[in-house]
Every structure is written in C-alpha cells, then in structure tokens.
Amino acid sequence: MSEDVQGQATDEASESSGSSEATIAVHWREEGYIPPPPKFIGQANASDPAILDRFAEENFPECFREYADLLHWDEYWHTTLDTSDPPFWKWFAGGKLNASYNCVDRHLAGDRNKAALIWVPEPEDEADAVITYQELYRRVNEFAAVLQDLGVQAGDRVTLHMPMVPELPVTMLACARLGVVHSQVFAGFSGGACGGRIADSGSKILITMDGYYRSGDLLDHKVKADEAVEAARKEGQEVDKVLVWRRFPGQYSAKTPMVEGRDVFVDDLLADHRGAVVEPVSMPAEAPLFLMYTSGTTGRPKGCQHSTGGYLSYVAGTSKFYQDIHPDDTYWCMADIGWITGHSYIVYGPLALGTTTVLYEGTPNYPDAGRPWRVAERLGVNIFHTSPTAIRMLRKVGPDEPAKYDYHFKAMTTVGEPIEPEVYRWYFSTVGKGEAIITDTWWQTETGGFIGTGLPGLFPMKPGSCGPAALGIYLDILDENGDSIPKGSGKAGNIVSRAPWPGVFQTIWGQPERFVSTYFEKYNKDKDSTDWHDWPYFAGDGAVQSEDGYFRILGRVDDVINVAGHRLGTKELESSALSVEEVAEAAAVPVVDDVRGRVVEMYIALKPGNEASAEIEGKVKTAIETDIGKIARPKNIWIVPDMPKTRSGKIMRRVIASVSNFTDVGDITTLANPEVVDKIRDQVQSAKRAKGEEPRELSETEEHEIKTYGEQE
Numbered sequence: 001m002s003e004d005v006q007g008q009a010t011d012e013a014s015e016s017s018g019s020s021e022a023t024i025a026v027h028w029r030e031e032g033y034i035p036p037p038p039k040f041i042g043q044a045n046a047s048d049p050a051i052l053d054r055f056a057e058e059n060f061p062e063c064f065r066e067y068a069d070l071l072h073w074d075e076y077w078h079t080t081l082d083t084s085d086p087p088f089w090k091w092f093a094g095g096k097l098n099a100s101y102n103c104v105d106r107h108l109a110g111d112r113n114k115a116a117l118i119w120v121p122e123p124e125d126e127a128d129a130v131i132t133y134q135e136l137y138r139r140v141n142e143f144a145a146v147l148q149d150l151g152v153q154a155g156d157r158v159t160l161h162m163p164m165v166p167e168l169p170v171t172m173l174a175c176a177r178l179g180v181v182h183s184q185v186f187a188g189f190s191g192g193a194c195g196g197r198i199a200d201s202g203s204k205i206l207i208t209m210d211g212y213y214r215s216g217d218l219l220d221h222k223v224k225a226d227e228a229v230e231a232a233r234k235e236g237q238e239v240d241k242v243l244v245w246r247r248f249p250g251q252y253s254a255k256t257p258m259v260e261g262r263d264v265f266v267d268d269l270l271a272d273h274r275g276a277v278v279e280p281v282s283m284p285a286e287a288p289l290f291l292m293y294t295s296g297t298t299g300r301p302k303g304c305q306h307s308t309g310g311y312l313s314y315v316a317g318t319s320k321f322y323q324d325i326h327p328d329d330t331y332w333c334m335a336d337i338g339w340i341t342g343h344s345y346i347v348y349g350p351l352a353l354g355t356t357t358v359l360y361e362g363t364p365n366y367p368d369a370g371r372p373w374r375v376a377e378r379l380g381v382n383i384f385h386t387s388p389t390a391i392r393m394l395r396k397v398g399p400d401e402p403a404k405y406d407y408h409f410k411a412m413t414t415v416g417e418p419i420e421p422e423v424y425r426w427y428f429s430t431v432g433k434g435e436a437i438i439t440d441t442w443w444q445t446e447t448g449g450f451i452g453t454g455l456p457g458l459f460p461m462k463p464g465s466c467g468p469a470a471l472g473i474y475l476d477i478l479d480e481n482g483d484s485i486p487k488g489s490g491k492a493g494n495i496v497s498r499a500p501w502p503g504v505f506q507t508i509w510g511q512p513e514r515f516v517s518t519y520f521e522k523y524n525k526d527k528d529s530t531d532w533h534d535w536p537y538f539a540g541d542g543a544v545q546s547e548d549g550y551f552r553i554l555g556r557v558d559d560v561i562n563v564a565g566h567r568l569g570t571k572e573l574e575s576s577a578l579s580v581e582e583v584a585e586a587a588a589v590p591v592v593d594d595v596r597g598r599v600v601e602m603y604i605a606l607k608p609g610n611e612a613s614a615e616i617e618g619k620v621k622t623a624i625e626t627d628i629g630k631i632a633r634p635k636n637i638w639i640v641p642d643m644p645k646t647r648s649g650k651i652m653r654r655v656i657a658s659v660s661n662f663t664d665v666g667d668i669t670t671l672a673n674p675e676v677v678d679k680i681r682d683q684v685q686s687a688k689r690a691k692g693e694e695p696r697e698l699s700e701t702e703e704h705e706i707k708t709y710g711e712q713e
C-alpha cells in the first residue's frame with residue numbers, strides 16, 4: 001500500500017452547533033488523496049481540463065449538447081432546455097430518437113459481431129451466453145414483434161419482473177423500440193410488491209421468467225406472477241397476459257401451473273416471429289422511456305418517470321466520462337437491472353456507447369468469494385462497478401482472493417451508500433491492485449445518472465468522499481432556511497442541485513403534486529417562476545463539503561433506511577407490520593451493520609388482550625416478506641410493552657433506534673412515558689447479548705444519524 005493510500009488523518013473538526021436539524025456538525029477526518037495512475041490518465045476519455053470549462057455554469061444548459069451528440073437523433077432538437085412549466089423540465093425539446101436504435105441498430109455497421117452482452121449464469125459449469133450486436137438486434141426485433149402482436153403501443157406501460165438474464169435487456173430494448181414504457185421490478189421483490197407497481201402504472205401485461213439461480217438454488221419465480229396478478233386485481237388493475245420467459249427454453253423450470261388463456265411461454269410466441277424486423281418508433285425526446293419505483297416517506301411507492309432523450313444522453317455521457325467506457329472495453333457492473341444502477345450502467349449507458357457489458361445472474365460469493373475475480377480473469381473485464389455492501393462482504397469472506405487471479409482493472413466504481421475509507425482502501429489496493437481508479441458515484445433513482453463524482457483522470461480520489469459535482473451539475477448544501485453552507489465549514493446540511501440536468505426524472509407517475517412537494521417545495525423561491533434558479537432539487541440526503549469542494553454524503557434525512565444500498569421506506573415496513581391483526585403500533589429503525597450498512601429492526605406494540613409470542617413475530621415477518629420481499633426482512637422484531645412517545649403521541653424513533661444500537665438514548669424528559677425506556681432497553685439489549693449481538697462502536701456520523709433518527713418529520 002502506498003503512502004497516499006494510507007491517508008493522513010487530520011482533525012479538521014468544528015464544534016457542535018446543535019442548532020437546526022440540517023446543520024449538524026461533522027467531525028471530519030480528512031483522508032489523503034490518491035492520484036489517478038498515469039496509465040489511466042493517458043487513455044482517459046476526459047483528461048483535458050478544458051472539459052471543465054465547457055461545462056462551466058456560464059455554458060449551461062447548452063453544455064449538455066455534448067452528451068446528446070453522442071446519440072443518433074432522427075430529428076435534432078430546437079430547445080436544449082425548456083423551462084416553461086417548472087419543475088417539469090423538458091430537455092432537447094423538439095428532438096426525436098429511439099433508444100433501442102441507439103443501443104443496438106446503429107452499432108451494426110461497424111460492430112455487428114462484437115459482443116454486446118456477455119451473460120454469466122450462476123452455475124459455474126453452465127457456459128456463458130455471448131450475445132453479439134447482431135444477435136441482440138435479432139432478439140430485440142423478434143420480441144418487439146411479439147409485443148406488437150399483442151397490441152401493445154407507444155405510451156402503454158408494461159411491467160417486468162425479471163431476474164438477471166439476457167432476456168431482461170432484450171425485453172427492455174424491445175419495449176423501447178416500440179415506445180412502450182417498461183417498469184422493471186427487482187426480481188427479489190415479492191409478488192405483492194410487484195402487483196402494487198403493476199396497479200400503480202396501469203400495466204395490462206406482466207413479463208416474467210419461470211425461474212433463476214440464486215445462491216445455488218433454481219428458484220420458482222413464476223409463483224410470484226400469480227401473486228402479483230392477484231395483488232394488482234385487488235387494486236383494480238386486471239392483467240390480461242403474463243408472458244413467461246423460460247430459463248431453459250422448451251423446458252419449464254417452475255412448479256406453479258400456467259394459467260390457461262392468461263399465461264404464455266415467450267419461446268412459443270417467438271417461434272412465430274423468427275426473423276421479424278420491427279421499425280423503431282421515433283419518439284419525442286421527452287416521451288417516457290421507463291418507470292423505476294423507489295421508496296419514499298409514505299407507503300405508496302414512487303414510480304420515477306425517466307425520459308427518452310434527456311435520460312439516454314445523460315447516461316451515455318456519464319458512462320463515457322465517469323465509467324471511462326471506450327467501445328473496446330469489457331465492462332462489468334455487478335448490480336441488478338432491477339435497480340436504477342442496472343438500467344443506467346448495465347443496459348442503456350454501455351450499450352449506447354457500443355461496448356461489451358457483462359451480466360451476472362447470481363450472488364457475488366457463489367460458490368465462493370473468488371467468483372467475481374474468476375469472471376474478471378476469464379472475460380478480461382477491465383472496468384468493474386459494484387456497491388460498498390458487496391465490497392465489504394467480499395472483503396470479509398475472501399480478503400486474499402483477488403490476488404489469486406490474473407485480471408487487471410483500469411477503472412472501478414462504487415455506488416449506493418457511503419463507503420468507509422478502510423473498505424475503500426481494500427477496494428483500491430487489493431481488488432484494483434493499485435492500478436485502477438475508483439469513482440465513488442453519488443446519485444439516486446430520481447437523478448438517472450451520477451451527479452456527485454469526480455472525473456477520474458482529472459481529480460484525485462479521496463476515500464469516503466464522492467468528489468465534486470459532476471459535469472454540468474451545480475451542487476450546494478443548504479441549511480433549513482435555504483442559506484448556503486460554505487464549504488470547509490465542517491457543517492452539514494441538505495445537498496441540493498441548483499440547476500436541472502438531462503438525466504433528472506420527469507415526474508412521479510400519476511403523482512405530479514408529490515413530485516413537486518417532495519423534491520422542490522422545500523427550497524422553491526417562487527412557485528410561479530419559470531427561471532430554473534428558483535427551483536433547487538432537494539435530494540433528501542445530508543452532506544458536508546470540504547474546503548477542496550469534495551462532498552461527503554452522510555445519508556438520508558427522510559424516513560428511508562438504506563439496507564445494502566437499497567432504499568426501504570420505513571412507512572412501507574410499518575404499514576406492512578400493521579396489517580397483522582394483533583399489532584397496534586409498529587416502528588422501524590436502522591441498526592448499523594458491518595456488511596449491509598444498515599439493517600432494519602422492527603418494534604411492535606400489541607393490541608390489548610394479546611400476549612407477545614413467536615407466532616406474532618412470525619406473522620410480522622411473513623407480512624413484510626409478502627408485501628415487500630425478503631430483502632426487507634427485519635433483523636429483529638421486538639414486541640415491547642409500549643412505545644416511547646411524546647405527549648402528543650408521536651413514537652420517538654430516535655429513542656428505540658438508540659436502544660437497538662446500544663447508544664445513549666439522549667434526552668427523554670419530553671416523553672409521556674419515560675419509564676418504558678428502561679424496560680425496553682433491558683428487554684432488547686439482553687436479548688441481543690444472548691444472541692451474540694454485542695455493542696459496536698459507532699462513528700460520529702453514524703451516532704448522529706441514530707440519535708436524531710425520525711426527528712425530521
């Protein structure tokens with residue numbers, strides 16, 4: 001490990017302000033810089049600082065032409081940014097294009113037989129599937145013909161509930177070819193969660209797969225389709241057709257029966273469309289390309305609507321400059337396409353640039369922690385993209401594995417949660433072998449692409465910081481009054497983007513008022529203004545900016561718990577628990593976890609006449625798994641005699657969060673029932689100790705999060 005990597009700790013701490021909610025003092029341990037390796041700079045897509053001038057604020061919004069010009073347009077746009085109906089921004093207004101054409105057809109001329117996708121199945125003895133651009137073209141067209149045959153048209157929504165198989169990008173691109181809006185739901189989500197999203201989006205077609213491999217098991221995934229259709233029906237949405245791809249075409253891998261008249265095998269339908277060619281539909285730049293659901297503070301999930309022209313331009317540009325994708329790279333993003341990361345940086349960005357993108361079906365440590373490195377060695381992967389959770393886990397179970405394999409990355413990415421400097425350094429030195437740059441990318445489902453991260457050839461890395469704002473993005477940190485917090489002050493606040501950018505989502509599907517109120521109302525200066533300066537985008541994250549302009553993201557300021565990089569809404573978790581008959585009150589709190597970042601613990605109070613029992617605990621667990629999915633399963637469920645509450649009846653989540661994290665509960669004098677705190681503490685902490693869950697020392701930012709948890713409401 002080089003000197004630089006060690007990081008020199010200087011204590012640039014400021015005193016605690018203890019004032020407004022957003023202005024938290026951060027004891028900022030500055031990490032040392034790591035310069036990008038010269039070999040990287042030499043070949044980087046962005047190595048000339050002139051690019052920073054091109055994207056300087058005085059060139060906004062026209063600077064984003066540079067991104068849009070990476071695409072093929074059927075009609076060029078007349079207005080780069082139309083602000084006439086704020087904050088519903090329209091990028092590249094008047095332009096027309098097709099996303100499928102841009103990701104597939106246009107690469108045929110020069111790269112027909114280059115691999116577009118390389119799919120790595122989870123069973124190690126199953127061969128990879130290498131899908132060339134020609135093959136992708138053929139498959140996308142044939143499946144588009146299937147959809148067309150079913151009468152699906154531009155603007156219709158179709159829900160996908162698919163695992164990590166090549167049929168997923170094929171399905172997405174076939175939808176895009178027709179202008180159909182796809183809404184892919186993460187395969188790990190339950191049928192119930194999928195059904196809620198089907199209903200919200202008004203989809204009449206569900207596209208799924210019979211089964212897929214996960215940690216060595218071939219799961220029956222089709223069963224979730226039946227549950228999804230049922231759940232959608234309860235919300236008034238009928239699903240006419242369920243299209244079932246088969247993991248092994250011609251052979252059914254699920255036990256769940258097909259429903260006559262409703263369920264069809266895709267391979268059967270495709271047989272009638274062999275060699276079909278479907279003209280790509282030329283779509284307006286502002287036509288929606290897809291919906292991606294995410295959690296928010298209320299129970300109803302938010303369908304983030306992304307545009308065709310702005311989104312595709314933004315992911316192409318950021319893939320080029322931040323992932324440093326060249327057409328001859330072999331790029332592997334180990335995320336799931338069920339999340340925004342996979343949409344932007346497995347499918348649309350890399351394919352728009354005509355590179356080779358790798359898809360992996362299974363879990364990173366299956367059958368052992370050497371798996372990712374064997375894949376990288378075998379395929380010659382040179383760009384690698386993953387999450388802090390995966391890095392922590394691989395480091396924990398196989399710290400010496402990377403050294404055993406002969407692969408060489410030039411670039412690596414991290415996304416989804418803050419990464420601890422110590423974990424960062426293992427990523428850099430051991431996974432990257434000290435040869436690869438790391439881009440820590442801060443962004444969200446809503447932002448479409450990276451918005452806080454440094455250009456890897458131009459900015460040195462700093463463990464724990466995502467870096468400065470991305471090109472053409474003007475980030476700021478505001479206090480509760482909307483005043484800017486100066487950089488280097490050591491004070492944290494709410495991170496905002498002062499200006500729009502092409503990748504920003506267009507609205508929340510069916511909830512435009514919620515779009516405005518959640519993201520813009522807080523800092524809007526004048527609701528009638530058509531000047532974008534009056535409409536900063538409120539991201540919902542706390543952050544601090546150091547003197548050098550780098551941002552460090554501290555986490556959510558709303559009721560969202562980030563588990564292994566996945567946003568879970570506490571209200572969703574709680575309303576699921578409340579659906580259990582015996583439950584009177586429920587409160588979900590985050591617990592700091594070494595691998596998953598945060599895990600959820602659920603506190604339950606029962607209706608009178610009920611006794612705590614393992615049975616009720618089991619019911620709560622099942623309710624959450626059914627409504628959301630196993631990913632949301634709480635680590636512990638505590639049935640307590642009463643919840644700590646304020647005199648107005650509000651559950652004090654910070655108190656129970658502190659108990660769960662073995663930290664000081666702080667001031668409880670304002671509680672209506674302070675005596676309950678000792679009881680809960682005894683119960684929970686002794687049960688935890690009995691299970692071997694010992695107290696863990698929290699960092700200052702973690703401690704702050706826990707001690708103020710739920711105080712933002």
Ligand code: WTA
Nearest residue numbers: 415416417418440441442443444445553556
């Ligand atoms: C968090 C994932 C620190 C943040 C792309 C954000 C991060 C939420 C980072 C979005 C990062 C994402 N450092 N925190 N590099 N990237 N986050 O919508 O709290 O699943 O608001 O999008 O993850 O999660 P989402």
